[in-house]
Amino acid sequence: MMKRFMPAILALSFALPASALAAGDQAHPESRNWSWNGIFGTYDRAQLQRGLEIFTGQCINCHGLKFIHFRDLIQIGLSEDQAEALAEQFEVAGDPDEWGDPTTRPAKLFDRFPDPYRNEEEARALNNGAVPPDLSLMAKARPDGSNYIASLLSDAEYNEGNPTDDGLYHNAYFPGGLIAMAPPLYEGLGVNADGSDASIDEMSDDIAAFLTWTAEPRLEDRKGMGLKVILFLLVLTGLLYVSKRKIWANV
Amino acid sequence: MESLLNIGIVRWFDNRLPLLSYTQHHMMDYPAPRNLNYAWNFGSLAGLALVIQIVTGIVLAMHYTPHTEMAFDSVERIMRDVNYGWLIRYIHSNGASFFFIVVYLHVFRGLYYGSYKAPREVLWWIGLVILLCMMGTAFMGYVLPWGQMSFWGATVITNLFSAIPLIGTPIVEWLWGGFSVDNPTLNRFYALHYLLPFVIVGLVVLHLWALHHKKSNNPLGIDYKGPQDFIPFHPYYTIKDAFGVGVFLIVFAAFLFYAPNYMGHPDNYIPADPLKTPAHIVPEWYFLPFYAILRAIPDKLGGVIAMGLSIGILFLLPWLDTSRVRSATFRPVFKWFYLLMLIDMGILGYVGSQPAEGDWIWIGQLATAYYFIHFLVLLPLIGWFERPRPLPDSIAKPVLAAGPVPGVGAAHDKA
Incomplete structure (x- = not known):
């Protein structure tokens, strides 16, 4: 064990030149005008559902979403029947049968999105050595996550889809500039609210919005409560200040 | 609170475990400087x-x-x-x-x-x-x-x-x-x-x-003279x-x-x-200045010792600061060095958040050196050479100097 960690530990130790730690060059994500920005921000349910559509149509083939239960999708405006119908398209492990053999069954509302691979080894073997990360928390696990996801997916050079000899793709927003994932979005994959084909930019936004929701599903509760709490505190603090002035008036 | 002690059972309890009296004494009656x-x-x-x-x-x-x-x-x-x-x-x-x-x-x-x-x-x-x-x-x-x-x-x-x-x-x-x-x-x-x-x-x-x-203590940093100060x-x-x-x-x-x-x-x-x-391992923001001191010394043990001393020397601060005047309000020289120390700590915090490479290395080392120089060299010297401004006679006096104010202790304020 110790031997395995030693190089990392040494690299971390400040005694060594720390330049080895510096991450590769990476472009700053472009800022988008998200519906949840600002004090009154909320998610756009239609956008989240479009994102879900693209996610289940494409991303799910390689990426997990393990912190999301199918029941959670009711929060973004799916009816219980719709969420149930979506769940049934996935097979999950069931109880052992009477002979003790493993079984599978269609997923139900209380199940989470199943991982696309049986284990990390399979994921690695099928993806040229790179393990596709679980996306549940991606929007919070990268600096400026929502913009990062949208910028990465819509990068123009990336979407030309010319791999290097190693099978990697140029992407200015990915740390190091080379990403193993082939450009996943193409015209015709997703549709806009009016039914027209969505552009890659539009799909990138919808996916980023959906993944922001999966990372922070309580955002609307939080912002809604914050407004009430702060208004209350402003009044309370005002009263406390006036009381303080009055009590101290003769000191 | 005091009126509660008129109730028989409360008085009985307080007589055996003076919870109420202690609360009264320490959280209500506690004489605090008025300023x-x-x-x-x-x-x-x-x-x-x-x-x-x-x-x-x-x-x-x-x-x-x-x-x-x-x-x-x-x-x-x-x-x-x-x-x-x-x-x-x-x-x-x-x-x-x-x-x-x-x-x-x-x-x-x-x-x-x-x-x-x-x-x-x-x-x-x-x-x-x-x-x-x-x-x-x-x-x-x-x-x-x-x-x-x-x-x-x-x-x-x-x-x-x-x-x-x-x-x-x-x-x-x-x-x-x-x-x-x-x-x-x-x-x-x-x-x-x-x-x-x-x-x-x-x-x-x-x-x-x-x-x-x-x-x-209080903003004037002077000792209290009597009940009129509280x-x-x-x-x-x-x-x-x-x-x-x-x-x-x-x-x-x-x-x-x-x-x-x-x-x-x-x-x-x-x-x-x-x-x-991870590409950069950074501690939470509140550790950054200490992290910068740790990394400033190009030797692991030395870095650990320096980081330990950065807080350790503060235990000696009452003796490192040789000035007998407490409040910086009356210390014209110390005041500026206090400001410099704050800036230095800000620099250390920023350096701590950056990868230890390029210019950040010498900036971090300089800021670390200054941190120790401030406490170990400058503070004792300032105390000796500085001429503090005259201290007020009492806490009550400057507070009441604006004119007679009705209130606690005003009657005591004469000389």
């Missing part, structure tokens, strides 16, 4: 922050699972499925930062007004021990979510002990409970993270005991502190509800992976 400014609010705010951390922490402990396989997922479960779990957890994680903000401001207030000087040296020491306990608690708490920064932060910091000659490695393995940061480490950090806050509560009692024994803590400072709490909570709420991850690091939303080192 305390808003810089004196941070002590009570630190107390509030401690209570917030303990209450939210106990609730989190009811839902958290201290196991390497489950810790990260249990935190996400709190964020998603526990009723108001997101609120409790964000209060706790942001509360840690705000605890440090108010404690640092409390310390800087003490440094400016000379609150560490005689007769309050022991009060100052206890405060420093509280700060060290807070650092330990915060460090171990940050490990609990078992994200990438949790794991690698724990690995880097525990490895510092390996710098100790001969017994370094055995000590590190003893701390880990194994040969790397793993489940035993997480379990003991959890146990200690739950324990230390109550040690802090005990230390806070001692801190207040020492404070009430020698009484509060006002009772209640209602004057209870209401002033309550107003401070209101302001504190507004700022806290702004972060909590609108930027709850601003002071955190995105990497900690990636589950810990012992095989994958």
Whole structure:
């Protein structure tokens, strides 16, 4: 064990030149005008559902979403029947049968999105050595996550889809500039609210919005409560200040 | 309160255990200098922050699972499925930062007004021990979510002990409970993270005991002359502190509800992976100046010693500062060096957040050198050479100088 960690530990130790730690060059994500920005921000349910559509149509083939239960999708405006119908398209492990053999069954509302691979080894073997990360928390696990996801997916050079000899793709927003994932979005994959084909930019936004929701599903509760709490505190603090002035008036 | 003592049974109880009288004595009648400014609010705010951390922490402990396989997922479960779990957890994680903000401001207030000087040296020491306990608690708490920064932060910091000659490695393995940061480490950090806050509560009692024994310092930094210098803590400072709490909570709420991850690091939303080192390992913001000092010395043991001394020398501060005047208000030279020290600490904090490469290396070394020069060389010298401005005769006098004001002690104010 110790031997395995030693190089990392040494690299971390400040005694060594720390330049080895510096991450590769990476472009700053472009800022988008998200519906949840600002004090009154909320998610756009239609956008989240479009994102879900693209996610289940494409991303799910390689990426997990393990912190999301199918029941959670009711929060973004799916009816219980719709969420149930979506769940049934996935097979999950069931109880052992009477002979003790493993079984599978269609997923139900209380199940989470199943991982696309049986284990990390399979994921690695099928993806040229790179393990596709679980996306549940991606929007919070990268600096400026929502913009990062949208910028990465819509990068123009990336979407030309010319791999290097190693099978990697140029992407200015990915740390190091080379990403193993082939450009996943193409015209015709997703549709806009009016039914027209969505552009890659539009799909990138919808996916980023959906993944922001999966990372922070309580955002609307939080912002809604914050407004009430702060208004209350402003009044309370005002009263406390006036009381303080009055009590101290003769000191 | 006093009227309660007229009730027979209350008097009977208080006679056997004077809870009520003590509360009356220490939280209401306590004679506080009449001239305390808003810089004196941070002590009570630190107390509030401690209570917030303990209450939210106990609730989190009811839902958290201290196991390497489950810790990260249990935190996400709190964020998603526990009723108001997101609120409790964000209060706790942001509360840690705000605890440090108010404690640092409390310390800087003490440094400016000379609150560490005689007769309050022991009060100052206890405060420093509280700060060290807070650092330990915060460090171990940050490990609990078992994200990438949790794991690698724990690995880097525990490895510092390996710098100790001969017994370094055995000590590190003893701390880990194994040969790397793993489940035993997480379990003991959890146990200690739950324990230390109550040690802090005990230390806070001692801190207040020492404070009430020698009484509060004040913005003029002069000794009290008589009852005319004081006002009772209640209602004057209870209401002033309550107003401070209101302001504190507004700022806290702004972060909590609108930027709850601003002071955190995105990497900690990636589950810990012992095989994958993050590009930059940075501690939480409140450790950055010390982290910069650690990295400034191009030798592991030297860096650890320098970091230890950066707080260690503060225990000697009452003697390193040779000036007999407490408050910087009357110290024209010290005032500027105080400002320089603040800037220096700001630089150290920024350097700590940057990768140790290029210009940051010498800037960090210069700032580290200045930190020690400030406390070990400049402070003693300033005390000797500085000519302080004349001190006022009493606390009551400058306060009442504007004219006769009706109120406590005004009658005593003659010579």
